[in-house]
Amino acid sequence: MNDTPGWASPGSAPSDGQDATVPRPSEPADSGGASSKWSAAQPPAGQWSPPSGPDGTPAPAPGPAAGWGGPSHTGGPGHNGPHHGWGAPPAAKPGVIPLRPLGIGEILDGAVSTLRAHWRAVLSVTLVVAVVSQIGDILVQRYLLPAPVEVDPNASPSEALDQAADSAKASLVALAPSLAITLIGTLFTTAILTVVISRSVLGRPVTLSDAWREARPRLPQLLGLTLLLPLISVAITMVGIGPGLLIGSAGGVALTFLGGTAAVVVAIWLMIRFSLASPALMLERQGVIASMRRSAKLVHNAWWRVFGVQAITLLLTFLVSLVIGIPFGIIAMAVDGDGLGGLLSGSSPEFGWPYLIISGIGAVIASAITYPISAGVTALLYVDQRIRREALDLELARAAGVPGYGSDRPGHGPTGG
Structure with a gap:
């Protein structure tokens, strides 16, 4: 097992048709039609009584045998929830998440916990990316965006259709630079934060230099996926x-x-199906197409769940951005008299530098908070799907050195290659 990225080779999973390496419960001894080994002479029903001690008092019940209630298999094909044995202890939690199938609250909490636990590394990359992206976006808005298309309210239906088409084209042209800047920012944050989260799951420290060293070789492939x-x-x-x-x-x-x-x-439908491609590419060192196939396999039969988690995350990040952005927007319009005057008059406001700078500061703060949450949810969804389908929790527990999970296989230890 690798330290990180990647905890288990993708080809060893039952979702890939190879289930030999995934621990499974042993079959009953008398299954498959085998003859029972119980003796035919059994004591009559109701005759059994607990053994007594030397003084005639009932002896205490024996304690659990070695390994009873120990770590149990929590994953496997079709597994969709925690599998706790009778009296089994809680799942191990060496890092930000318990090593078992996760609920949406635990996924969100794990993303926030990663931000708290590794705030230096996380905020370093998110602040730098947000500042650079916002400066580029401000410059684009100020100097490159075309003037808005004038709409004639008295136009005929055919002219109105042409105006709507021209307006849509202008909007796309105006949106393209912002989307390009956002994609570049997402590229770096996804690469570095995925590595940070993979360490956080194991409860291991990570610095920004460590995360960058791990992520840098995967940037070309991640760029291809981000563009594709x-x-x-x-x-x-x-x-x-x-x-x-x-x-x-x-x-x-x-x-x-x-x-x-x-x-x-x-x-x-396709974007949700491929939504786990980025962590698969980073943590399993997959190629672009292979990571997309891997994501499709992990999301198979779980599309609605993945969609629900991603939709809730998108809503939460939107609300956070709104809560942070509205006060900065109001302050920016109050400071920029021309922009506020144009807004009150009903015409298209001409925003100046004060508005762009103040609203940009709010956008930077919002991005620094929402980037880690979005990247964390995606990475933890990937981990959760592998726990549910491939018993990745056992591999993670071994890698984290959790007692009672057996020795690591040769060459697959926590620090192995």
Whole structure:
């Protein structure tokens, strides 16, 4: 087993069709139609009584045998919840999560606990990335964005359709630089924070230099994955809305709406299916396509659960950004008199440098908090799915040195290669 990234080779999992390395409960001795080894001469029912001690008092019940109530297999194909034996102790928790299938609250708590436990490494990367991204975004807004398209309220239906198409194109052009900056920021935060979280699960310290050294060799592959997934979404969307745009009539508007709706549904389905590709790429050292296949395999039969966790995380991060951004936005508009005056007059406000700088500070603070939570939830979802399907909890417990989980296999110790 590797220290990190990656705790077990992806090919050793039952989801890959190889279940020899995953511990399983032993079969009953008399299963498979084998003849029972119990004697035919059994004592009559109700005749058994507990053994007595030398003084005639009942002897205490024997304690559990060695290994009774010890660590049990919590994963495996189709496993969807904790598997505690009768009287079994709580799951081991060497790091930020208990080593068993996780609930959504535990996933979110693990992401926040990682931020608290490794705040120096986490905030170092998130603050730097957020500041650089926000400066780039401010410069783009100030100097590169085209002027908004003027909409004529008295235009005919065909002219209104053309204006709507021009407005959509202008919005896409305006959004593209921000999306590019966001993707680059996400690239670095995902790479480094995934490594930090993989150490946090094992309860091991990690510095920013350690995380960067582990993540740097995987950046080219992660960049390819980060670019490929949005391109897939864009291609699906264009296929959905393309026929309606080509028709360009009232019927084309309806066709564009229907095709766009279907394209969005398909894109969301695919993005959730590939949502665990980034941690698979980083922690298992997979290629781009292999990591996407790996994610699809882990999400199989758990799409709605993964979607629910990701949707709740997105909602929470949006609310956090809103709570932080609104006060800074109000202050920015109050300081920038031109922007506030334009807003009150109903015209398009012209925001100056004060507004962009103050609102940018709020965006940096919000990003520094929400980046680690989003990356942490994705990485912990990956860990959770492997625990449920592949008994990764046993491998993690061995790697963390938890007593009672057996010796590590040769070459797969906590510090092995």
